[in-house]
Amino acid sequence: MAERMLLPVVGRWLLSSEWRAYPGRAFSAVLAIALGVALGFAVHLINASALGEFDKAVHAVSGAADFSVRSSSPFGFDEMLYPRVAKLPHVSVSPVVSLPGTVGGKTAVTLEGIDLLRPAPPGQSAGAVDSGGFGRLLTGESIYLSSDAMVSAGYKVGDTVTLVANGHTVSVRIAGSLPGGANDGAHAVMDIGAAQWRFGTLGRLQRLDVHLAAGADVTKAKQAVRAVLPADAILADAASDVVRNDGLSAAYRVNLDMLALIALLTGGFLVYSAQSLSVARRRPQLALLRVLGMARKTLLVQVLAEALALGVIGAASGIGLGLGLAQLALRLLGGDLGGGYFHGQAPQLVFAPWPALVFGLLGIAAAVLGSMVPALAASRISPGIAIKNAGDAVDPRVRARVLPAIVLLAGALVASLLPAVGGIALFGYVAMALLLAGGVMLMPWLARALVSPLRRVPSRSVAFRLATARLWGAPSQASVALAGVLASTALTVAMAVMVTSFRGSVEHWLGDVLQADVYLLADGGAGGGFDATMQARLRAVPGVAWLGTLKETPLQFDERRPAVTLVARTLNGPGGRLSLIGPQVAAGPGALRVWISEPASRIYRWQPGDTITLPLPGSPRATVVGIWRDYARQQGAIVIDEAAYTRLTGDRTRSGVSVMVSPGTSVDEVATRLRAVVRASGGTATISSPRDIRAKALQAFDRSFLITYLLEGIAVCVGLAGVAATIGAQVLSRIREFGMLRHVGALRGDLARMLMIEGTLLGLVGGVAGVALGLAMSQVLIHVVNPQSFHWTMDTLLPWPLLIGVIGSLAVATAGTAVVVGRGVLSTDAVRAVREDW
Numbered sequence: 001m002a003e004r005m006l007l008p009v010v011g012r013w014l015l016s017s018e019w020r021a022y023p024g025r026a027f028s029a030v031l032a033i034a035l036g037v038a039l040g041f042a043v044h045l046i047n048a049s050a051l052g053e054f055d056k057a058v059h060a061v062s063g064a065a066d067f068s069v070r071s072s073s074p075f076g077f078d079e080m081l082y083p084r085v086a087k088l089p090h091v092s093v094s095p096v097v098s099l100p101g102t103v104g105g106k107t108a109v110t111l112e113g114i115d116l117l118r119p120a121p122p123g124q125s126a127g128a129v130d131s132g133g134f135g136r137l138l139t140g141e142s143i144y145l146s147s148d149a150m151v152s153a154g155y156k157v158g159d160t161v162t163l164v165a166n167g168h169t170v171s172v173r174i175a176g177s178l179p180g181g182a183n184d185g186a187h188a189v190m191d192i193g194a195a196q197w198r199f200g201t202l203g204r205l206q207r208l209d210v211h212l213a214a215g216a217d218v219t220k221a222k223q224a225v226r227a228v229l230p231a232d233a234i235l236a237d238a239a240s241d242v243v244r245n246d247g248l249s250a251a252y253r254v255n256l257d258m259l260a261l262i263a264l265l266t267g268g269f270l271v272y273s274a275q276s277l278s279v280a281r282r283r284p285q286l287a288l289l290r291v292l293g294m295a296r297k298t299l300l301v302q303v304l305a306e307a308l309a310l311g312v313i314g315a316a317s318g319i320g321l322g323l324g325l326a327q328l329a330l331r332l333l334g335g336d337l338g339g340g341y342f343h344g345q346a347p348q349l350v351f352a353p354w355p356a357l358v359f360g361l362l363g364i365a366a367a368v369l370g371s372m373v374p375a376l377a378a379s380r381i382s383p384g385i386a387i388k389n390a391g392d393a394v395d396p397r398v399r400a401r402v403l404p405a406i407v408l409l410a411g412a413l414v415a416s417l418l419p420a421v422g423g424i425a426l427f428g429y430v431a432m433a434l435l436l437a438g439g440v441m442l443m444p445w446l447a448r449a450l451v452s453p454l455r456r457v458p459s460r461s462v463a464f465r466l467a468t469a470r471l472w473g474a475p476s477q478a479s480v481a482l483a484g485v486l487a488s489t490a491l492t493v494a495m496a497v498m499v500t501s502f503r504g505s506v507e508h509w510l511g512d513v514l515q516a517d518v519y520l521l522a523d524g525g526a527g528g529g530f531d532a533t534m535q536a537r538l539r540a541v542p543g544v545a546w547l548g549t550l551k552e553t554p555l556q557f558d559e560r561r562p563a564v565t566l567v568a569r570t571l572n573g574p575g576g577r578l579s580l581i582g583p584q585v586a587a588g589p590g591a592l593r594v595w596i597s598e599p600a601s602r603i604y605r606w607q608p609g610d611t612i613t614l615p616l617p618g619s620p621r622a623t624v625v626g627i628w629r630d631y632a633r634q635q636g637a638i639v640i641d642e643a644a645y646t647r648l649t650g651d652r653t654r655s656g657v658s659v660m661v662s663p664g665t666s667v668d669e670v671a672t673r674l675r676a677v678v679r680a681s682g683g684t685a686t687i688s689s690p691r692d693i694r695a696k697a698l699q700a701f702d703r704s705f706l707i708t709y710l711l712e713g714i715a716v717c718v719g720l721a722g723v724a725a726t727i728g729a730q731v732l733s734r735i736r737e738f739g740m741l742r743h744v745g746a747l748r749g750d751l752a753r754m755l756m757i758e759g760t761l762l763g764l765v766g767g768v769a770g771v772a773l774g775l776a777m778s779q780v781l782i783h784v785v786n787p788q789s790f791h792w793t794m795d796t797l798l799p800w801p802l803l804i805g806v807i808g809s810l811a812v813a814t815a816g817t818a819v820v821v822g823r824g825v826l827s828t829d830a831v832r833a834v835r836e837d838w
Contacts, residue, residue, distance in 0.1 A: 493774025
């Protein structure tokens with residue numbers, strides 16, 4: 001009875017002594033779990049904080065409106081929709097003109113025209129008004145300016161400023177300030193009639209704010225309003241705004257979450273590696289516990305308890321680290337994690353207890369599941385054999401099982417062929433996880449297959465023959481040591497190949513689209529641009545051989561999806577070529593032709609030959625004649641000839657101009673003349689060369705993938721830490737083997753060279769396998785995850801220096817660790833090293 005009472009104490013002592021003896025191995029496993037939890041939790045916190053801030057901004061702008069009718073384009077909808085909606089039962093409607101513009105040529109504002117003869121909705125009440133009179137407000141000579149715009153521009157009530165919107169410039173007086181909070185943004189308010197008159201939108205409205213009577217059914221009211229909406233208007237509310245905003249970054253955010261979970265899975269494999277080596281090293285001690293009466297179940301619980309402790313420590317550390325990473329990322333990258341989705345937002349971090357619990361449990365689960373296989377192996381130890389045998393648990397004459405690995409790899413292939421779930425490449429990440437698991441299970445067979453040719457190499461070197469014989473005869477220990485190496489290396493290679501392929505494809509695409517010599521972009525935001533007169537003057541500049549124009553207009557096809565960009569551009573001439581994917585189709589005589597981008601085709605399932613209705617004045621129908629590659633607009637774009645755009649909208653202003661210079665003419669001289677023409681007309685423009693645009697685009701690309709680069713670096717560091725810990729543990733566990741070799745005549749130098757060769761071969765095997773598995777995972781990222789999440793395709797480009805460097809680094813790291821740790825082991829006296837076997 002006393003012996004049985006002491007067993008738990010002895011078991012805990014033996015298990016805790018392992019951590020004291022080999023702290024590096026436990027630390028690397030805890031670090032991997034902590035980093036996986038931290039990255040996933042940080043991404044979740046950042047996104048939740050950004051969406052919470054946006055939600056507050058939406059409610060501040062919409063005021064007390066129950067929902068709104070909004071125009072699908074900046075050109076608005078027919079104002080006769082206002083009386084049709086106002087006649088519906090139980091509704092009160094406020095018409096609004098809403099135009100992007102600038103105040104003083106530098107401060108971007110949203111110009112809103114409201115009916116000043118009606119009671120102002122909440123959030124639009126004026127503050128103190130000067131003595132200029134109410135008449136100037138009705139004629140558009142005065143405006144109210146929000147406190148945000150007043151502070152940022154340094155204006156005060158009574159100042160006269162220049163207001164630019166919809167290509168029109170008006171001099172107005174600031175009649176008063178609009179009170180509001182930090183989320184209200186910059187707004188300028190004038191009478192709705194004056195806004196339509198002065199800014200060229202007569203007969204058009206951009207918004208109807210709908211207020212329901214008390215007790216009215218919201219669902220029925222929305223159905224009634226939808227029934228009278230034209231094609232160029234949509235119904236939206238605060239919920240749809242949040243969903244649409246969330247959709248901007250959903251794929252980017254979920255991909256980062258999934259990559260963090262893959263990193264967490266890598267941590268699970270490091271735990272598996274650490275626990276397997278621990279169980280293998282302690283087989284005699286565990287067998288002794290069984291001989292003394294410890295039950296199999298108790299031993300299983302003991303080993304799992306060790307993994308549970310690793311998981312709890314790692315998860316708790318990860319939650320704390322995730323909070324710090326989230327706060328740092330919000331300061332440095334903003335709420336979009338560098339993706340460029342929420343410009344200008346700097347939300348406050350808010351702790352989320354339930355997600356913290358979920359990510360913590362995921363970390364603990366990864367540690368426990370990673371330890372399940374070695375724990376089961378420890379519980380099945382045959383005490384009589386294991387108490388004297390510390391060798392490999394697998395008979396070298398028995399072939400390694402490959403069927404489970406093949407099943408997992410086949411499952412990965414099937415998962416990669418499945419469609420996205422809710423716009424997220426869920427099965428793509430399942431395929432990556434199955435590839436990772438299958439690759440680890442295939443390692444015993446692969447290690448023997450890669451080492452087998454070396455055993456047939458004729459060599460007089462005792463160290464080389466011992467090293468190859470050891471790796472071939474003990475495949476399970478080699479595969480255990482390589483599990484964490486394989487997982488971290490594969491993840492690093494997969495992300496590196498994906499990013500390299502994406503970046504290379506973007507560079508190639510930029511070379512296709514940047515065909516002109518000089519590019520001009522009008523300053524002043526959406527309210528400015530080059531009018532027809534300015535375009536003619538630029539076209540007449542000496543040295544200009546061809547001039548193309550560009551105008552981008554957002555079109556809302558779905559209230560729950562981000563807007564698609566309508567790109568009106570010059571399509572004839574040497575600079576009008578599109579980067580087309582596949583052949584074009586012919587359109588009927590007189591048909592309006594458009595070209596859609598690859599993301600637009602995937603999101604809305606448009607194909608060449610389809611007819612779509614554009615949400616523009618008159619609701620024109622257009623024929624899709626081709627698909628073009630576009631990496632600049634994730635939510636999709638539609639290209640239309642600029643002449644057709646002018647005919648449909650009447651808008652002759654353009655936001656951008658591209659110029660090809662005459663042969664033999666200096667590009668710099670032409671750029672100087674173009675700048676002089678713009679300045680002479682009182683405007684300003686940014687002039688860039690293709691090289692400048694390419695550099696800025698690639699800089700933005702690198703910023704958006706900054707978190708991915710961070711994940712790569714973390715995976716490399718964790719993998720190298722796992723290499724050092726596992727190789728060191730293996731060397732320390734073989735002290736009796738070294739003693740036996742010393743007894744039969746092997747010298748210390750022979751054993752040191754043997755360890756170095758073993759480490760080098762182990763690193764090469766792990767590097768080759770990791771690179772091969774990483775290449776397979778990268779194909780899932782390139783051809784499954786990216787098309788399903790971001791809606792664009794790319795070509796595979798391999799970063800050969802990195803791939804070779806990964807293999808070489810692993811070989812050097814494993815060889816160096818084996819030699820450094822082996823020096824201490826080899827200094828042990830040969831007699832004492834084998835004394836335990838007497």
